Amino acid sequence: MRLYLYTFAFFCFIAVFSCQTKTADNTTSAPVVDSVAIRKKEAKIRKEIKADMKAALIEEIMKKKLAQGFNGNVLVAQKDIIIYEKAFGFANFKDTVRNILPSKFQLASLSKTFTAVAVMKLTEEGKLGIDNTVKDYFPDFPYDGVTIRSLLCHRSGLPFYQYTFDKIVRGEKLYPSNQEMMQWFAKAQPTPAIFNKPDHFFSYNNTNYAILAALVEKASGKPFDVYMRESIFLPAGMKNSFVATTKNDSINVNRTYGYQFGHRLPKDYYDDITGDKGVYSTVEDLLNWYRALRDNVLIKKESFKEMIMPRSFEHPGLRNYGYGFRLWVNAKQQTDYVYHTGWWKGYNTIMFFDPREDFVIILLSNRYNRSVYNIKEIVDILHEGKQSSVEENILDE
Incomplete structure (x- = not known):
C-alpha cells in the first residue's frame, strides 16, 4: 500500500x-x-460588441480629426477588447520623429486622477485623514479649515498659485517645487487673499492638487515622482509612465514635445510643480489605468465609488466633479460617465469612460487642437447608435 x-x-x-x-x-x-x-473568448466578445463595425466608424471620425489638425495617439476599448488604436503625426516636428503607440504624452490636468487615487490610497493606509486640514500636516500653512476633502473636490477657496507667485517666478526665473510652493504660501506677506471660505463653492483650481501632491510627499516620506512610480504606476501595470520631475533618462525614451501655433514650447517655470499636472503616459498605460480603477487594483471599491460621487451642485446641469474626476451625470444627479481633460503647453488630453458599458476613450495630442475634446460621435458609436447626453465639446479646462 x-x-x-x-x-x-x-x-x-x-x-x-x-x-x-x-x-x-x-x-x-x-x-x-x-x-x-x-x-x-476574445473573438466571441469582439463579435458581441461589434468591434469591427465600430472600428470602421471610428476610423472615419479620426480622418475628420486629422483634417482638423489632430496630432497624437488614440485608443478606444470596450470589455477589455481594443477596438481602435493608432498613432498619428510627430512627437518631434523638427527632427521628424513620428508618434508611435509607446509615445509618452504630458497628460496635463488628467494627471489629477492619479494624485487623487494616491491620496485615497494613503487615506486607506491611515497615513492621511480626508477630513484633516492642511495645517495638520503643514502647521505654517496660513489658511484655516482647508480639509483634504475640500482640496479633492475643488472647494477650498484658495488663491491660484500660478498668479499669486508669478512675478517672483518669472522675474527671478525660478522653477519651484511643491514644497517650495508650500513655503511661499506660509511666508508670503501679506497672506494672499482667499476667494471664498472652504466648502462654500466649487472653483476648479490647480492649487488644490499641487498641495495634495505635497501632502502625498509628507505622508509617504518620498518624493512625489518616486511614490507615484512605486505605489501607483507599477502596481497598475503602467511601466511607461512617469512624473515630469523624474531623474531617469531611460524613462524618457519615446517622450513627445508640446507644440502650439507651430512652435515647440520650452520648459515652463511651473513644470516642476506636479500633482495638478506633470504625469507622462501612453495610451496603453492609460488603458491599464482604467482597468486598475475598474478592478480595484489600487484602492477599495468603496473608495473609488466615493471618488466618482457628485460633490458640487451650485450650477445645475449634467457636469459635476468628484475627487479628481469630472463626472457626467443624469437628471437624477447620478454618475453616467467619468472623465478628465487636460490642457498644458501644447498638450490636449482626454480619458473618458462608462462604468456601465465598460468602455474607455483615450486621446492624447501634443499639438494644440481642440478636436481632442469632441468625442460625442465616438461615445454614440460605442452605444451602438443610441444618442448619449454628451455634448459635442466637453472641454472643461
Missing part, C-alpha cells in the same frame, strides 16, 4: 512539473496559459 502511495505521488509530481516551463535563467515559470481558449 505504501509503495502504491509513493508511486501515485511521484506521477502527480511529474504531471504538475510537466505543466511548467524553464525560463532563460533556468527558473520555473507559471503553467502555460491556453492561448487558443483566450483567442476564442
Whole structure:
C-alpha cells in the first residue's frame, strides 16, 4: 500500500512539473496559459460588441480629426477588447520623429486622477485623514479649515498659485517645487487673499492638487515622482509612465514635445510643480489605468465609488466633479460617465469612460487642437447608435 502511495505521488509530481516551463535563467515559470481558449473568448466578445463595425466608424471620425489638425495617439476599448488604436503625426516636428503607440504624452490636468487615487490610497493606509486640514500636516500653512476633502473636490477657496507667485517666478526665473510652493504660501506677506471660505463653492483650481501632491510627499516620506512610480504606476501595470520631475533618462525614451501655433514650447517655470499636472503616459498605460480603477487594483471599491460621487451642485446641469474626476451625470444627479481633460503647453488630453458599458476613450495630442475634446460621435458609436447626453465639446479646462 505504501509503495502504491509513493508511486501515485511521484506521477502527480511529474504531471504538475510537466505543466511548467524553464525560463532563460533556468527558473520555473507559471503553467502555460491556453492561448487558443483566450483567442476564442476574445473573438466571441469582439463579435458581441461589434468591434469591427465600430472600428470602421471610428476610423472615419479620426480622418475628420486629422483634417482638423489632430496630432497624437488614440485608443478606444470596450470589455477589455481594443477596438481602435493608432498613432498619428510627430512627437518631434523638427527632427521628424513620428508618434508611435509607446509615445509618452504630458497628460496635463488628467494627471489629477492619479494624485487623487494616491491620496485615497494613503487615506486607506491611515497615513492621511480626508477630513484633516492642511495645517495638520503643514502647521505654517496660513489658511484655516482647508480639509483634504475640500482640496479633492475643488472647494477650498484658495488663491491660484500660478498668479499669486508669478512675478517672483518669472522675474527671478525660478522653477519651484511643491514644497517650495508650500513655503511661499506660509511666508508670503501679506497672506494672499482667499476667494471664498472652504466648502462654500466649487472653483476648479490647480492649487488644490499641487498641495495634495505635497501632502502625498509628507505622508509617504518620498518624493512625489518616486511614490507615484512605486505605489501607483507599477502596481497598475503602467511601466511607461512617469512624473515630469523624474531623474531617469531611460524613462524618457519615446517622450513627445508640446507644440502650439507651430512652435515647440520650452520648459515652463511651473513644470516642476506636479500633482495638478506633470504625469507622462501612453495610451496603453492609460488603458491599464482604467482597468486598475475598474478592478480595484489600487484602492477599495468603496473608495473609488466615493471618488466618482457628485460633490458640487451650485450650477445645475449634467457636469459635476468628484475627487479628481469630472463626472457626467443624469437628471437624477447620478454618475453616467467619468472623465478628465487636460490642457498644458501644447498638450490636449482626454480619458473618458462608462462604468456601465465598460468602455474607455483615450486621446492624447501634443499639438494644440481642440478636436481632442469632441468625442460625442465616438461615445454614440460605442452605444451602438443610441444618442448619449454628451455634448459635442466637453472641454472643461
